[in-house]
Amino acid sequence: MARFVPPHSRAGAAAALSTAVLAGCLVVPGLIAAPAAAQPNDGATGSNSFTVEPLSDGGWRVELRLDEPLPVRDAVPELAVDGQIIGTAEESADGLTLSTETTDASVADAERVDVGWNGVVPDLLPSPQRRAPAPEGRRGPHRKKPLFTDPATPGRYAVERLDYDLGDTATTLSGLDNLPVELRAAVYAPARAKGPRPVVVFLHGRHSACYNPVTRQTNNTNWPCLAGFIPIDSHLGYTETAESLASHGYVVVSISANGINAKDATNTDDNGALARGQLVLRHLDQLARWNDSKGPSWSRHPLAGRLDLRNVGLMGHSRGGEGVVEAALLNAGNRHPYGIRAVLPLAPVDFGRPTLPDVPMAVLLPYCDGDVSNQQGQHFFDDTRYSVDDDVLRSSLMIMGANHNFFNTEWTPGVSVSPSNDDWSPATDEVCGSASPSRLTGAEQRAVGTAYMAGFFRLVQGGETAFLPLFDGTDGTVPSAGRAEVYAQAQAPGSRRLDLAPLERPADTVSVTGFDLGAYCYSVASRVLVGDTPCSATTATSKIPHWTPATFATSVPTSPVLRLGWSPTSTSPQVRVAVPTGDRDVRRYDALTFRLARDEAAVGDVDLDVAVVDWAGRSATVRVGTVSPALDPFPASTNTPNGISRLGKTWLRTVRLPVDSMRGVDLRNIRFVTVRPATPTGGAYLSDISFDSPGVGDGGATSAAQVSIADATVSEGAGPGTATMRLTLTDRLRSAATVQVQAAASGSASAGQVPLLSFPVTIPRGATGARIEVPLVGNTAVNTASLRYKITISAPTGAVIGDGFAWLTVLDDDTA
Numbered sequence: 001m002a003r004f005v006p007p008h009s010r011a012g013a014a015a016a017l018s019t020a021v022l023a024g025c026l027v028v029p030g031l032i033a034a035p036a037a038a039q040p041n042d043g044a045t046g047s048n049s050f051t052v053e054p055l056s057d058g059g060w061r062v063e064l065r066l067d068e069p070l071p072v073r074d075a076v077p078e079l080a081v082d083g084q085i086i087g088t089a090e091e092s093a094d095g096l097t098l099s100t101e102t103t104d105a106s107v108a109d110a111e112r113v114d115v116g117w118n119g120v121v122p123d124l125l126p127s128p129q130r131r132a133p134a135p136e137g138r139r140g141p142h143r144k145k146p147l148f149t150d151p152a153t154p155g156r157y158a159v160e161r162l163d164y165d166l167g168d169t170a171t172t173l174s175g176l177d178n179l180p181v182e183l184r185a186a187v188y189a190p191a192r193a194k195g196p197r198p199v200v201v202f203l204h205g206r207h208s209a210c211y212n213p214v215t216r217q218t219n220n221t222n223w224p225c226l227a228g229f230i231p232i233d234s235h236l237g238y239t240e241t242a243e244s245l246a247s248h249g250y251v252v253v254s255i256s257a258n259g260i261n262a263k264d265a266t267n268t269d270d271n272g273a274l275a276r277g278q279l280v281l282r283h284l285d286q287l288a289r290w291n292d293s294k295g296p297s298w299s300r301h302p303l304a305g306r307l308d309l310r311n312v313g314l315m316g317h318s319r320g321g322e323g324v325v326e327a328a329l330l331n332a333g334n335r336h337p338y339g340i341r342a343v344l345p346l347a348p349v350d351f352g353r354p355t356l357p358d359v360p361m362a363v364l365l366p367y368c369d370g371d372v373s374n375q376q377g378q379h380f381f382d383d384t385r386y387s388v389d390d391d392v393l394r395s396s397l398m399i400m401g402a403n404h405n406f407f408n409t410e411w412t413p414g415v416s417v418s419p420s421n422d423d424w425s426p427a428t429d430e431v432c433g434s435a436s437p438s439r440l441t442g443a444e445q446r447a448v449g450t451a452y453m454a455g456f457f458r459l460v461q462g463g464e465t466a467f468l469p470l471f472d473g474t475d476g477t478v479p480s481a482g483r484a485e486v487y488a489q490a491q492a493p494g495s496r497r498l499d500l501a502p503l504e505r506p507a508d509t510v511s512v513t514g515f516d517l518g519a520y521c522y523s524v525a526s527r528v529l530v531g532d533t534p535c536s537a538t539t540a541t542s543k544i545p546h547w548t549p550a551t552f553a554t555s556v557p558t559s560p561v562l563r564l565g566w567s568p569t570s571t572s573p574q575v576r577v578a579v580p581t582g583d584r585d586v587r588r589y590d591a592l593t594f595r596l597a598r599d600e601a602a603v604g605d606v607d608l609d610v611a612v613v614d615w616a617g618r619s620a621t622v623r624v625g626t627v628s629p630a631l632d633p634f635p636a637s638t639n640t641p642n643g644i645s646r647l648g649k650t651w652l653r654t655v656r657l658p659v660d661s662m663r664g665v666d667l668r669n670i671r672f673v674t675v676r677p678a679t680p681t682g683g684a685y686l687s688d689i690s691f692d693s694p695g696v697g698d699g700g701a702t703s704a705a706q707v708s709i710a711d712a713t714v715s716e717g718a719g720p721g722t723a724t725m726r727l728t729l730t731d732r733l734r735s736a737a738t739v740q741v742q743a744a745a746s747g748s749a750s751a752g753q754v755p756l757l758s759f760p761v762t763i764p765r766g767a768t769g770a771r772i773e774v775p776l777v778g779n780t781a782v783n784t785a786s787l788r789y790k791i792t793i794s795a796p797t798g799a800v801i802g803d804g805f806a807w808l809t810v811l812d813d814d815t816a
Contacts, residue, residue: 050113052081055101062086063099064113080116081107082663089115109667111660144477149466151455152447152480155248157190162302164286168224168231168259171282175274177267181223181259185283186236188246188254189306196308198461199287200245201280202254203327204234205318205347206272207411209258211418218419223262231258232418237408238315241450245457251307255283257320264319269790269805270552271351276323277330280314284331284338310339313457317407321348321363321377325356329800332358332701333730341699342460344453347404348377351551353740353794354801355387356380358702360460362395362471364452365545366402367634368432368439370424373646375545381489382546382559385688386502387797388704391493392697393460395471398651399448400485400635401440403432407449412442431637431647438635440484448484460696472694473593473654487629489595489654491688493697498589500673501577501689503562509580514573517565517683522557523547535563535685536600542646543600552805553794555758556740561652564675565599565683575675577689584615585668589659589691592673595652596630599683606631606682608675610655612662615669620662623678628655631684652687659691705731706802707739707763709772709793713809716787717778723808725791727763727770730802737763737798743774743808744790763799774808782814 050064062079079089079100086107089098098115164187169180190197208218210225211232219229235256242252257279264272288309290301316324324343331337343356346364349372361384365375381396404423405411411420427434440448455467455478469476473490491497501510505520512518521528521535524547528534534547541548546559566573579586586592598606608631611621624631636648659667673689707729714723727739742758763770774791789808793801 048113050110052107052110052113054108059101060105060107061099061101062107062110062113063097064089064115066096066098066115068096080114081110082112083114106663144475145469147466147469147476147478149464150451150478150480151458151464151467151470152244152450152478154244155190157193157247157249159243159246160189160191162187162189166286171279173260173275173278173282175268175270175276175278176260176263176272179223179259179263179267181275181279182231182256183282183286184231184235184256186239186242186254187303188239188242188252189303190246190249190251193249193306196291197249197251197306198311198313198457199307199309200242200250200252200313200315200457200461201283201324202235202238202242202252203276203280203314203316203320203323204237204254204257204408205316205320206261206264207234207408208232208418209262213418216419220262223259231256232410234258234408234410237410237412237416238317239409240446241453244450244454248454248458248462250457250461251303253283253287255279257323269807271349272319273322273326273352274330276316276320277326277328280324280327281330281334281338284309284312288338308339311461312338312340313342313344313461314340315344315346315453315457316348317346318372318404319349321345321380322350322352322354325354325380328356328359328701329354329706329802332703332800333706333802337701339700342457344456345377345380346407346449346453347372348380349551350376350379352792352801352804353379353383353550353553353556354804355384355796356702357384357388357390357704357800358392358699360392360394360696360699362397362452362456364449365396365398366404366407366445367398367400367647367649368402368424369404370422370432371404373542374548375542375649375651376548376550378545378651379550379558381491383795385491386499386504387800388702389494390697390699390702391495392699393471393493393695394491395473396489397452397471398487398653399445399452400487401432401438402445402448402484403439406440406442406445409442409446415442428639429637429647430639431635433637440482444482444484448481448486451478451480452486460699463696465696468694468696473656474694487651487653489652490694492593492690492692493695495697496589496695497690497692498583498586499688499690500579503687503689504560509578511574511576512562512564513576514571515564515566516570516573517563518573518575519563520560521563521685522560524549527555527557533563535559535561536650538600540646543649545649545651550794552744552790552792553740553742553758554744555742556795557758561595561685561687563599563683563685565601566677567681570677573677575686577673579670579672584670586612586659586670586691587667588693590693591656591658591691592662592689593654593656593692594689595687596624596628596655597650597652597685598631598633599685600650602681602683604681605679606684607678608682608684609678610657611674611676612665612670613672613674614665614667615671616666618665619674620665622657622661624655625678627657628653630655650685652685702800704798704800705729705733705737707737707793707796707799708802709741709791709804709806711807711809713786713811714776715813716810717776717813719778721776721778722773723776723810725772725774725806725808727761727772727793728802729763729768729770729799732768733763733765733798735798736765737796739763739793739799739801740795741772741774742792742794744792745787761793776810780814782812786811
């Protein structure tokens with residue numbers, strides 16, 4: 001499991017060491033390391049092999065064995081260790097061995113040895129000098145890493161359709177006031193595939209439920225459809241992705257949710273999240289019955305014995321995204337849960353801010369989303385990161401040029417059967433408008449959607465680790481993604497990660513000094529307590545996915561990070577993070593990682609230098625702009641109505657600095673990580689400093705206790721007081737848990753009796769329940785009816801949300 005470094009404070013100074021970029025790899029010029037135990041080093045570069053052996057006088061002998069003799073040249077061959085020329089080489093009589101001797105002890109940890117000529121290594125670019133900061137938006141190529149396997153390439157199975165339709169009123173859902181809804185699905189199965197196959201369930205989002213094929217009028221208030229209207233087949237809109245997965249052996253079940261769409265505005269407490277989660281489980285229950293059906297082959301269901309319900313993935317689009325998160329949480333509360341192993345919210349809403357630990361999750365966010373334009377689904381990633389100690393991959397991806405609707409053909413003009421539209425407006429927007437060169441076409445958007453959706457389920461459910469670079473922040477790409485730019489933030493599984501500084505609040509391991517602004521921030525300016533630092537001053541929440549308020553938790557703090565600002569008058573600004581004793585050998589990790597974005601108020605070029613410092617004070621420094629676009633601004637449009645743009649978003653990106661590029665330091669004993677400005681002025685948001693190695697982890701139904709809140713009825717009283725409400729837990733807490741409580745007036749109620757407020761509640765270790773006290777104002781005025789207030793619990797740590805909504809009814813106890 002990931003370990004959070006226990007707070008402590010250490011002092012020390014760090015010397016800067018510049019870096020160079022060689023052929024896409026980060027190489028740090030070597031320093032003289034402290035003497036180490038002299039051990040031979042054997043390795044290989046390509047098909048050649050090399051050895052590094054200690055000499056009796058304290059030097060080192062480097063020998064490179066070749067497959068064939070060198071070409072005849074006037075120049076003298078040289079040997080280069082990890083891209084750095086260390087000296088001229090002696091050739092053996094047969095021309096198959098090159099050797100040289102050096103006193104540079106850094107060669108002892110050589111990763112590769114190459115032949116050089118005249119100071120140049122032909123297989124690598126010449127080592128450049130440290131560059132001055134590049135102009136804004138032109139930092140150099142941040143090239144994606146092409147993968148050899150494309151998840152959109154068709155597999156070996158033909159795809160057969162086994163759709164089912166049990167009627168428009170086949171079941172009722174308590175989350176929809178027990179109104180009837182359909183059980184209807186398109187099923188894509190691999191023909192003649194042997195044995196039980198992994199199952200993926202798709203759940204579309206909120207779209208009109210019905211339309212009249214003659215008048216083209218739509219209706220979303222009646223279910224079943226009125227006479228003359230027919231259901232809109234939103235569930236058929238993901239056929240390309242479904243067929244891609246089915247051709248590789250997956251059974252994909254894309255379910256219809258029109259009945260919920262027609263009623264979730266009036267018959268739910270949560271805009272339909274619970275009902276959608278229940279609908280997913282009803283389909284899984286039905287599939288389980290068919291899968292277990294017995295009898296002669298002619299009488300069994302075509303899916304009998306073909307479904308591996310211990311290996312289930314869920315994709316939910318828009319409101320379906322919150323629905324599949326709810327389904328996974330509901331499933332975890334069942335006595336015999338299905339094996340939900342992967343969850344992918346696509347352009348999701350996140351009205352209630354639940355968390356979903358223990359299940360690998362990838363959130364896909366379209367940059368040009370004109371519907372869920374604030375990308376609020378980012379909270380699924382942010383809120384779950386440290387909610388419990390788990391061991392799974394989490395990823396959030398920003399897909400440039402993609403809108404909300406075009407992942408679904410039934411929501412895409414020109415290919416849909418029913419009426420549809422481009423959700424982004426205005427069409428003339430220079431970044432996201434339909435005519436903008438940076439906008440993806442419907443076909444391009446579905447292609448990149450298929451690449452990432454199919455890739456994620458095949459990675460997690462199928463164990464195809466070739467697709468991991470699409471999600472782990474290492475910037476992989478595949479041809480089927482086309483020209484789409486996709487940026488990532490990722491959190492590796494806990495067992496493969498050493499958390500140094502989440503940077504959500506002050507810690508003794510972290511010192512922040514010398515900045516004009518160096519403070520932990522959260523939320524937007526209108527939602528922070530007096531004296532606290534907001535992360536954003538904007539009122540355009542579509543520009544700030546991390547800090548957009550949630551619909552049912554508007555006052556609950558969002559996504560705390562470290563906010564930095566500096567200028568020429570700043571005094572030696574630096575963030576220093578101590579690495580704890582016992583965890584200072586970082587060789588077992590692949591990279592130093594962190595999340596980073598430029599501050600919304602920053603202008604011009606912004607860059608940072610990040611260094612690791614060893615026990616002897618030696619450092620290896622990387623300039624962020626040479627390896628990552630994280631500090632580049634996202635595109636903003638200037639031709640929007642009233643000059644107000646939903647673009648120019650602030651969104652953190654994962655930066656990875658490979659450990660094997662940190663030359664000249666003792667990786668067995670790293671004491672500090674430091675962050676310093678590399679430009680005269682600037683500002684940045686910084687979060688999640690850790691060492692990690694990419695992986696998927698082992699996911700399944702979370703074992704975290706579920707916390708729920710129960711309804712309550714109280715009398716108002718004549719003055720200030722409290723209303724007691726009850727929290728219940730499904731299991732005894734193994735460690736303390738917290739939830740955020742928000743009270744909000746509903747319907748005829750006003751904020752006069754229960755003020756709009758939010759506050760945290762801590763539940764102690766070992767507890768099976770708790771009581772919370774909601775402040776009441778109280779008065780002596782006569783009301784004609786009792787007042788109702790919606791109480792929400794959200795953003796838990798140490799537990800997950802069960803039933804997160806309750807009603808507090810305040811009875812009037814005054815007489816005329």
